[in-house]
Amino acid sequence: GADVSKLLAKTGLVTYDPGFANTASCASAITYIDGDAGILRYRGYPIEELAEHSTFAEVSYLLIYGELPTADELQAFTGRISRHTLLHEDLKLFFNGFPRDAHPMPVLSSAVSALSTFYQDSLDPFNDEQVDLSTIRLLAKLPTIAAYAYKKSVGQPFLYPDNSLGLVENFLRMTFGFPAEPYEADPAVVRALDLLFILHADHEQNCSTSTVRLVGSSNANLFASVSAGINALFGPLHGGANSAVLEMLEGIRDDGGDVKKFVERVKAKEDGVKLMGFGHRVYKNYDPRAAIIKKTADDVLSAMGKRDDLLDIAIELEGYALSDEYFVSRRLYPNVDFYTGLLYRAMGFPTKMFTVLFAIGRLPGWIAQWHEMINDPQTKIGRPRQLYTGPTTRSYVPADQR
Ligand code: ACO
Numbered sequence: 324g325a326d327v328s329k330l331l332a333k334t335g336l337v338t339y340d341p342g343f344a345n346t347a348s349c350a351s352a353i354t355y356i357d358g359d360a361g362i363l364r365y366r367g368y369p370i371e372e373l374a375e376h377s378t379f380a381e382v383s384y385l386l387i388y389g390e391l392p393t394a395d396e397l398q399a400f401t402g403r404i405s406r407h408t409l410l411h412e413d414l415k416l417f418f419n420g421f422p423r424d425a426h427p428m429p430v431l432s433s434a435v436s437a438l439s440t441f442y443q444d445s446l447d448p449f450n451d452e453q454v455d456l457s458t459i460r461l462l463a464k465l466p467t468i469a470a471y472a473y474k475k476s477v478g479q480p481f482l483y484p485d486n487s488l489g490l491v492e493n494f495l496r497m498t499f500g501f502p503a504e505p506y507e508a509d510p511a512v513v514r515a516l517d518l519l520f521i522l523h524a525d526h527e528q529n530c531s532t533s534t535v536r537l538v539g540s541s542n543a544n545l546f547a548s549v550s551a552g553i554n555a556l557f558g559p560l561h562g563g564a565n566s567a568v569l570e571m572l573e574g575i576r577d578d579g580g581d582v583k584k585f586v587e588r589v590k591a592k593e594d595g596v597k598l599m600g601f602g603h604r605v606y607k608n609y610d611p612r613a614a615i616i617k618k619t620a621d622d623v624l625s626a627m628g629k630r631d632d633l634l635d636i637a638i639e640l641e642g643y644a645l646s647d648e649y650f651v652s653r654r655l656y657p658n659v660d661f662y663t664g665l666l667y668r669a670m671g672f673p674t675k676m677f678t679v680l681f682a683i684g685r686l687p688g689w690i691a692q693w694h695e696m697i698n699d700p701q702t703k704i705g706r707p708r709q710l711y712t713g714p715t716t717r718s719y720v721p722a723d724q725r
Pocket of ligand 1 (some may be wrong): 342345559560561562564589594596597598600601602603604605653655656659
């Protein structure tokens, strides 16, 4: 309700840009997005090519170090990660302090924050060796922390990582396996999860990544910065959207499956209801990640022998919205989260874990962006300005006279 032009005149020369929709906070060589054309590239490589040919480990290396690794470099990288997957036994005690029904996202961010207390030898943001060590530690330990957050929520024992396994298999075993019982992950699930991690690995200056950079700009260490990013990702307008989509689809199914009725409620902005998994700040075209996921969702679900009534509702809902004037005129298309929840569900993850999976996927992007920020001579502490709307000077009145 404030008259912005008057406030600007009083403040002097500042830009007023709510949500930073038109403000570049940094220069970056990591991820390229053309939102109008629906293009996404990591370090110049189209997401479609990486999705088809690469792996999450390789993409993580690419994002963090800038180039695709040679076979030897990749082996050295994954070998180092494998050697750091264990959590300190004392850190494991943290999980007992949370309520059993705690959401795993704050558990994840708390445990990542606590890494600063266990690894005090790698906290100097300007010491390359220390940064490298905390990078590997974080990549290695986040999946273990995520699996333990799940195990805690279902009351099952923690499994030590099995470092003969790849990153995704190891994570699936720690999540769904039992001690002293053999566990073999379904190769279709391993490949699908690896693909989903690739698609989430970076997305330039989104809310959580900007948070990581902002916190890091105070020279806070990598663990502290990433922990803040995880909290930003927790919000339903960001990473929390993938679970919100599934809840929305279940709601439509339980209400008789009438897609049209739901869309009418969205258009009327009834109770602020939104079509979750639709719309994006940057994409004003089909999100290229959603296109890849949609293509694979059907294949993967049938390979896993899981036909899903919610997938049918999602496809119908998408078709309906894409031909409706409300969504067309606002250029609202499905985003990455529209189909991911269906795949996560088919893999056996409860809804609460969906955003945790997003965090595992996004981690290499956060790390790459933090590295770039800390090494950029242009970086200054993040400190936006404001337009003040409060009272002008007032005199203090003692409590007994108010
Ligand atoms: N359903 C219905 N209407 C929508 C939706 C939606 N999903 N998204 C945007 N709109 C409408 C808004 O109400 C607004 O309409 P108006 O002009 O009549 O006021 C118009 O489209 C513009 O939307 P904004 O909210 O201004 O767009 P913004 O860029 O600020 O927000 C966001 C983008 C947050 C993603 C929004 O589209 C949204 O809330 N989507 C649903 C949540 C979601 O799926 N988030 C995941 C994003 S992707 C990610 O984090 C991986």
